[in-house]
Amino acid sequence: MDLINVENIRFEDKISRLFTPARTVFSLGPVNFDLQAGETLAIIGDNGSGKSLLAKLLVGLETPSSGKILLNGLALSTAHHKQKCHDIRMIFQNSTGSLNPGITVGAMLEEPLILNTELNVQERLSKIDNTLRLVGLLDDHKFFYRHMLSDGQKQRVALAKALILDPKVIVADEPFAALDPSVRSQTVNLLMGLQRDLGLGFIFISHNLGIVRHVADKILVMENGAVIESGKTDVIFNWPKEDYTKRLIETHQQLVNSQYN
Amino acid sequence: MAQFNLYQEEYHPSPWQYTWIAFKENHIAVVGLFCLLFFVFITLFSPIIAPFDPTYQTTGDLLIPPAWFDNGGISHLLGTDALGRDMLSRVLYGCRMTFGISVLLVLLTMLIGVGIGAVAGMSKGFRSSFVNHTLDSIKAIPTLLIAIIIVAILGTGLVNSMWAIMLALIPQFVHQTREFISNEMQKEYVMASKLDGASNIQLFFRTILPNMGEVLVVQCTLALSISVLDISALGFLNLGAQGSLPELGHMLSEGIEVAYLAPWTIAIPGGAIFLMMISINLVGDGLRSALRNRLLHS
Numbered sequence: 001m002d003l004i005n006v007e008n009i010r011f012e013d014k015i016s017r018l019f020t021p022a023r024t025v026f027s028l029g030p031v032n033f034d035l036q037a038g039e040t041l042a043i044i045g046d047n048g049s050g051k052s053l054l055a056k057l058l059v060g061l062e063t064p065s066s067g068k069i070l071l072n073g074l075a076l077s078t079a080h081h082k083q084k085c086h087d088i089r090m091i092f093q094n095s096t097g098s099l100n101p102g103i104t105v106g107a108m109l110e111e112p113l114i115l116n117t118e119l120n121v122q123e124r125l126s127k128i129d130n131t132l133r134l135v136g137l138l139d140d141h142k143f144f145y146r147h148m149l150s151d152g153q154k155q156r157v158a159l160a161k162a163l164i165l166d167p168k169v170i171v172a173d174e175p176f177a178a179l180d181p182s183v184r185s186q187t188v189n190l191l192m193g194l195q196r197d198l199g200l201g202f203i204f205i206s207h208n209l210g211i212v213r214h215v216a217d218k219i220l221v222m223e224n225g226a227v228i229e230s231g232k233t234d235v236i237f238n239w240p241k242e243d244y245t246k247r248l249i250e251t252h253q254q255l256v257n258s259q260y261n
Numbered sequence: 262m263a264q265f266n267l268y269q270e271e272y273h274p275s276p277w278q279y280t281w282i283a284f285k286e287n288h289i290a291v292v293g294l295f296c297l298l299f300f301v302f303i304t305l306f307s308p309i310i311a312p313f314d315p316t317y318q319t320t321g322d323l324l325i326p327p328a329w330f331d332n333g334g335i336s337h338l339l340g341t342d343a344l345g346r347d348m349l350s351r352v353l354y355g356c357r358m359t360f361g362i363s364v365l366l367v368l369l370t371m372l373i374g375v376g377i378g379a380v381a382g383m384s385k386g387f388r389s390s391f392v393n394h395t396l397d398s399i400k401a402i403p404t405l406l407i408a409i410i411i412v413a414i415l416g417t418g419l420v421n422s423m424w425a426i427m428l429a430l431i432p433q434f435v436h437q438t439r440e441f442i443s444n445e446m447q448k449e450y451v452m453a454s455k456l457d458g459a460s461n462i463q464l465f466f467r468t469i470l471p472n473m474g475e476v477l478v479v480q481c482t483l484a485l486s487i488s489v490l491d492i493s494a495l496g497f498l499n500l501g502a503q504g505s506l507p508e509l510g511h512m513l514s515e516g517i518e519v520a521y522l523a524p525w526t527i528a529i530p531g532g533a534i535f536l537m538m539i540s541i542n543l544v545g546d547g548l549r550s551a552l553r554n555r556l557l558h559s
Contacts, residue, residue, distance in 0.1 A: 059456055090456055097449035102276060102471030111467060112457040148273035161453070 002034040002073070003201045004088075004169055009067030011057055028053055028225040030067065033218070037168070038195065040202040042212040042233075044248065045222035051205045052093075054222070055173045058203065059090040071168070086116050089162035091172040095154040098161075099146045105132075105157055106142030109164050116165055127164065135160045136190060152183035156190070163194070172204040176211060188215060209252035213237060221245050276555065280475060283551035290547020296540035300360050307357040312338075313347035315354040315507040320345055324523045342512075342526045343519045346505075352529050354507040359496075360537060362423060363488040367481050370427050374434020375477070381435065382442025383461050393439055396432040404429035405491050412500045419508070422501035426491045430484050437480050438473075445469050475552050482545030486538055493534050509534050 010029035016022035028050045035041050043051050056062045058069065060076075069076045071087055092098035100108055109128045113119055119127060129139045135156040141149075149157065155175065162170050175191075176184045188211060195202050206212050212219065212233070219236045221229040221244070229242045240246045274282060284290060303310070319341065326333040327340040327348070339348035381392040399407070404426070411425035442465070445451055454468040495501030496510025503511075509530045516526030 061452060061456065092449045092453065094449060098453045100450045100468055100471065111454065111459070115458045115463065145273070145275055
């Protein structure tokens with residue numbers, strides 16, 4: 001059975017003013033895909049092609065105007081907000097911005113536990129410690145504030161925040177973009193390792209086709225809010241159908257070649 | 262004993278510690294803080310310190326000058342007023358009344374203002390802009406003027422003037438809170454908390470409030486200085502404290518009648534108001550610049 005099914009999801013961004021009829025500014029979809037446990041889906045495309053919007057639709061920050069998201073064969077609706085919070089977690093592009101500057105890492109990690117689980121204080125603490133160790137941090141990092149951490153550590157905390165509820169799917173909006181190459185490859189390996197161990201479904205948005213090729217099982221190519229091509233990573237990289245995809249891959253190949261020559 | 266520093270120890274203070282470190286750099290602000298603590302001490306302990314009852318009239322000792330004048334006496338250290346009441350005790354009780362009431366008012370105002378501001382900041386569209394623009398237009402009128410209008414409606418008296426000042430101060434808190442919250446609501450960490458399943462109330466108390474502390478403290482010092490000034494101004498205009506209540510502004514207006522004969526009756530309460538205002542403003546200014554420096558740090 002598929003872990004997550006997205007069926008004909010659509011979204012229309014409308015602006016309504018007081019005296020003019022509402023007009024559609026941006027429309028997304030229809031988007032269809034499915035993902036098995038342990039699989040990785042990459043969403044690639046230009047700026048403004050609706051990738052981040054799709055991520056927001058998946059985690060529930062925006063409500064789709066039509067279509068369904070099925071998790072383990074069950075439809076997710078707004079009524080299942082709690083379950084959505086629990087099972088689909090998001091990692092934001094800017095890890096600095098997604099961490100609260102006023103509270104410690106421990107308090108940040110405790111918040112989703114208080115809101116979504118019935119663990120007591122002791123269990124919460126041990127869960128926080130375990131999750132921090134899982135992402136390669138120390139127990140003591142729970143006393144740290146945001147400004148005391150390096151960029152890579154912040155990304156790990158963001159990851160810990162996503163993992164702490166034992167989710168089934170993680171949606172990440174350009175999780176590697178703000179990191180420098182060595183930390184980036186560390187984080188990629190960490191994520192892949194965790195995915196293998198925990199059997200997570202991983203959906204991520206990236207500009208970096210090198211990482212996409214390395215990590216993803218499937219690819220979704222988007223242009224102007226529409227999915228123009230989707231399929232297995234190998235297929236798309238070797239036999240792209242659409243012009244747009246071809247151009248994207250050519251640029252990437254040139255970049256790779258120029259680095260090796 | 263020599264201490265070896267083999268490893269570079271990184272010291273990362275928490276946000277509040279950062280503010281305190283930056284605040285300590287500003288020595289004048291620290292002096293202001295001690296001055297403010299002195300007033301807090303007086304507010305708490307004036308019944309123990311004061312040598313006389315502030316309303317007790319010594320019929321034989323009218324308008325005795327302070328001790329450092331030739332005809333002053335040691336029993337009335339700061340002299341007496343036209344009714345023979347001890348000035349030192351009256352000033353101590355006056356500070357207690359003016360400062361204590363101001364602090365109380367500011368705390369109450371903060372609770373109400375932040376509550377309304379939070380609702381306005383969390384809501385969107387018409388409701389939010391209605392609250393915002395209504396209160397902004399009230400903010401354009403000076404607080405003292407609003408307070409006088411409200412006293413004119415409610416009638417004179419200390420309690421009525423307290424209500425008046427409270428109502429006049431609320432819009433500023435609402436404005437600050439609303440602005441801060443609607444700014445923070447755009448940020449990713451708030452979005453992340455929403456995804457954790459936090460309701461709006463939880464979002465406010467758990468996520469946004471920890472970051473609001475400094476904004477509130479700075480706004481409180483501003484409001485405190487306004488409220489001290491307004492309470493004594495209303496007292497001076499005979500709209501606030503009445504009768505024999507030892508309130509600094511009221512003492513000033515009583516002293517005006519004998520100002521040429523006994524200048525200390527206005528100099529002493531005037532000086533107390535001046536010192537209070539200066540210390541509050543110094544602390545407020547120090548806090549604001551400390552906050553700015555801290556934001557540069559982190």
